Amino acid sequence: MxxxxxxxxxxxxxxxxxxxxxxxxxxxxxxxxxxxxxxxxxxxxxxxxxxxxxxxxxIDEIASEVKRQLLFEMKPFFKGVSTEIPAYEHILTWLQQWNTYLIEKDDHLRFQASFDLYYPKQIEQVYYLDLIRISGESILKMFEKGQVEGSIRTDYTANELTAWTFNNLLGVVHRVAARGSLLEEDFSLSTEKMMEMTIESIVNYIKKS
Structure with a gap:
């Protein structure tokens, strides 16, 4: 009993x-x-x-639980690419998948942006990196693969390029999600164009010339 x-x-x-x-x-x-x-x-x-x-x-404990839930729900937006393509193109596809996530789940990203602001030490960025992979590979491994293939620049380490790429991307994605309409008013530039320019600038920077 x-x-x-x-x-x-x-x-x-x-x-x-x-x-x-x-x-x-x-x-x-x-x-x-x-x-x-x-x-x-x-x-x-x-x-x-x-x-x-x-x-x-x-409420901090509750917010942390919601954040973990939303992070795990991100996985379906970052599906692998089945074709045999260079690592550089895998990374480009991954960046574009972030844009899809922003369009479809902007409310999730607004919450994540606020959470990261109020609780900067609760969920480390390495947790994002481990969760959101590129075609099943860690982001770091994909950059290393690209350097070996010759499609990714080698004057910076794969770790440095990973950190730079992820922080630049996440910074823009969070800002667009949180303040998109205000940014459009202030700069007369659509959020779609902002994301397009951000992705273009990242891929141009990491690509080996």
């Missing part, structure tokens, strides 16, 4: 935690991370804040 009771309690805890994350995610994506409170989440779930704190210690 005790084992059955324990099992039912575990199921209830898991279900309630999932309800909290689902509600928090909905609010974060709709209102933005800084504008959501524990009280808002509790109200959305239909429980008291006291009850909510039994499952999560803080």
């Amino acid at each position: 005790s084992l059955k009771w324990d099992s039912e309690l575990d199921e209830l805890r898991t279900r309630r935690r999932n309800e909290i994350i689902k509600a928090a995610r909905k609010l974060f994506l709709k209102k933005g991370l800084p504008k959501v409170t524990i009280r808002d989440i509790a109200r959305e779930v239909g429980v008291s804040t006291v009850t909510l704190y039994k499952y999560y210690k803080s």
